[in-house]
Amino acid sequence: MATTEIVTLRGEAELVRRAGALFGGVRREFLCAAGDLDTWSGAASAARRSPAPGLVVRKLYGPGVFRTSAGREVLHRLTTAGAEIRISPAPPAHETIVVDGRLAVLAAPRPTAGEARTYNVVQEPTVVAGVRALFETAWETSTDLATYRRNPFPLLDEGQRAVLRSLAAGHTDEAASRLLGVSLRTYRRRVASLMTALDARSRFQAGLRAREILGGRHGTPPGGLQE
Template sequence: MSTDRIITLHGEDELVQRAGHLFLASREEFLVAAADLMTWSAGVNAAFREGKRPRVVPGLTMRKLYSRRALADPESLRRLRRIAASGIEVRISDGPIAREAIVIDRRTAILAGAPVRGVRAYTVVHTPEVVEGVRSLFRATWEGATGLADCAAPPPALTDRARAILRTLAAGHTDEAGARLLGVSLRTYRRRVAELMAALGAGSRFQAGLLARGLLDGEAGPDGPR
């Protein structure tokens, strides 16, 4: 599909070949929203390498926003810290990322689709109203996100019991309803919720519910939950 203001590209190679110059042309603002480190890294890095341009240039604001899927393991955390050390601002959203996107200089938005047989479609949009809408969504999520320095460790590995409790928190069930759903006493349920909140570093049930949505979303593959 192609119009003057909307172009759909298929796969990272075509993204770099036909849109790589847009990455290199960024001068004021380069915003990235992604569920994890895989969606954009290969294409963006290839474009900057081919253009022989450093990612961080004077006067350019670079911000990268990820869901907690990006903290899936120690190596991912190390990669994020290297990104932050290069001068790029990095934040982590407790909830899922509504739309994986790149916004360049308030003029261009690139939206990533879900992989189909291992290949993503990327939609390049130049329509001002759409670009501003994507940018506004990014800014709202960014403001509520956590700085990387406050995300010192990846989330704990989840047991089946922990996943069940997280689902009750994400659904907003009362303790009584959660205990009934899991077939345990109210006292046992509350104790397990408290233990899980401590492991997640959640300071409230509300925060635990937000973290639950992010973590359970992070366990979903391209065809749904695993």
């Protein structure tokens, strides 16, 4: 790929084809932020083809990586291979890769069905440095994988944890707000915040995720949740 400072590519296949050599040439540091394990699948494979001694690999994910057994298995393989992994309370807003502080790849938001996702490959030094600094900030405020597994969402206060328990129990918004002694508006605001942290697209999905986090201690299925 030419050394143009910013290049826009369409689809991960084109990203790997045109920028694969840059990924494969990583020597010191490979940083990756993604909402799920599929975002950079091809790019990550390209980086692994030519590992270097002393290479630092840091991967930052949202809670959605725990949604499937396949995702948990990938996390296990990554940690076994020596990658450092941390979990952000919410999916990273801007999915990115930074290679050796010299190259950054920024993924555009997911397109509608049938359209290829676009990726901006950046080699302008000041922009790459800025992207790397943002990654470091997100990294420092996230939780390492081992700690997260023991205590998901450790930064939640007791009010937020009460909402989590209410979601797991399947209470309606009205019933939950009465039980917690807060206004309906306040309860719904807290639910919206937790849905982001849980990487949930609906109240029902949030309830299922909450039950997983709480270890299935609530016998009531989340059927009473309002969509």
